[in-house]
Amino acid sequence: MVKSKAADIIRKLNDEERQEFMLFLGSPYFNRKKKIEQLCELIIANINMLDDPEITEEDMFKPIFGGEKFSYSFLRNLMSELLKLCEIFLVVNNLKAGSFSDSRFNRALLNEYNIRFLDKHFELKLKKIREEYSTRKIDSEYFDVLGKLESENIAFHLYRSSMHEVPAHLLKRAEYNFIHILQILEFDKMDLAVNKTAFNLNFDVELVPSLMKTIDTGKMLSVLSNGNSEFRDEIEIRLRLIKLCDEKEDDENYHKLKDLILNRIESYSNAERSNMLIKLKNYCAFKIYKGNMDFYEEKYLLLKKELETVKYNHDNVGxxxxxxxxxxxxxxxxxxxxxxxxxxxxxxxxxxxxxxxxxxxxxxxxxxxxxxxxxxxxxxxxxx
CATH class of the missing domain: 1.25.40 (Serine Threonine Protein Phosphatase 5, Tetratricopeptide repeat)
Incomplete structure (x- = not known):
């Protein structure tokens, strides 16, 4: 039996990915050791024999040594290097396939343009990203990414001592980060509330849930009513979602939240639509459980809206x-x-x-x- 972390990864690659991995190993930029290529070829050729208790590492990998004496320590070193290359390949292949987080790639690229003083490249890339985000649906990462892009913008202007450009970007970053913080807070509060009974959670003795209770969403909503922001409705939705979790008897908050969400439902990603409608339905279910029959109709309308707007088995929805x-x-x-x-x-x-x-x-x-x-x-x- 052959035990190897690198072999475990290679075993999970499909045929096309294994071919691409061999091309990857053949690139001098990533790998200059022919024995590592040979090691991978032997693993792929004997992939179905790795778990055979009768097969030893020497049986499988002896060809690497030619006529020389087999060395376990040398093989271990090769396996260790192959594992590192497997891990790099997984990331590179992910990026190549387009499933790698674009925001990480874009931030890394913007940073390189910045520190190398490729100003036109930086500005054109940033403009392109903004154009893409102007049509992108809002998801769980949307505002986090925008906030981080503003950080790159701030760094760009600080590098060039153009301090007069910084304040506007500081304010935009604060706005995006604030919405993202509300988003994370609401997700965590809802998850804790839903799983409180199932996992026998005692919020009275836990610090963070106790701190969460002190957040005054009502006061924030009052301040919000007198302010202006491009994302004012989004901030209100996040605050009202938190309020929905905390205050199970606030029907006025539910109806205002429902109207806001349904008016903006097309702005959200498939997964985000599903999540928001689930939270509205959960409130209706609680009210029905408490004997308020008016919410039967509410829940029915939400169910119909879900079928109308959510795509199942598609875009992160099961x-x-x-x-x-x-x-x-x-x-x-x-x-x-x-x-x-x-x-x-x-x-x-x-x-x-x-x-x-x-x-x-x-x-x-x-x-x-x-x-x-x-x-x-x-x-x-x-x-x-």
Missing amino acids: PLFANIYLEIIQKAILKNDLTFACEVIDKFTQKLETSKQGAVSNMARAWIEFEKRTLRKLCIIYRR
């Missing part, structure tokens, strides 16, 4: 949950909106987990046939 699928069909049936219930089955069954599509859609169809009082069709569906 499959449609069976309970959501069944809940909206059930609510449509209760409202005697059978046409919509059938549309949900036709359009969204394929968005469920594959293993659940048949059983869940059959159950939904049975409900509809029961409502139509078509007993014969109901029996046929149940036999499935």
Whole structure:
């Protein structure tokens, strides 16, 4: 049996990636040792034998040594170097594929342009990034990236002693960072609240949750009402989301928040739309649990909006949950909106987990046939 961290990584590469890795190892810029290339070739050629208890490292890698004596210490050193190259390849390949965080690449490039005094390159690149962000959907990293870009802008002007340019960028960075801080705070507060019971969390003895309770979102909203900002609505949404988590009986806050989110829903990424609608639905569920039947209609409208605006199995959103699928069909049936219930089955069954599509859609169809009082069709569906 051959145990190697480098081999573990190579084993997880697909055939195309293994070919690219061999090209990577063949580049003198990254690797000048032919024995490392040979080591990788042997690992790939014997990939299915790595776990064989009868195979030793000497059996597999003896060709590297030619006619010389096999050395475990030499092999270990080669494996260590190969591991480092594997790690570099994973990052480079990620960047090449376009899935690497563009913000990290852009920041690194802007910094290089800055310190090398390539001013026109810096300004053109920054202009291009801003144009891209002017049409980009808001996600969990949006304001963090904008804040960091302003830091690069500040550094650029400080390097050139153009101090009069700095204040405007300081203010913009503070604005972007403030929104990002609110975003992170809201995410953490909501996660803690949702998991408090499941993990038996005692917030009374934990410092950070206690500190979070002291944040006065009401006062911030009051100040916000008298201020101006390009992202004023975004700040209000984040503050009201925090307030939604803290104050479960504030229906006025819920309705104002819902209106703000739905008016701006197209501004958000797919994942962010899903997250925001989930939080609004959770508030409705809590109110229903407390006996407020008015929120049945609220939740039904939010469920319909979710189906309308969120793309499942796409852009960081997983499959449609069976309970959501069944809940909206059930609510449509209760409202005697059978046409919509059938549309949900036709359009969204394929968005469920594959293993659940048949059983869940059959159950939904049975409900509809029961409502139509078509007993014969109901029996046929149940036999499935």
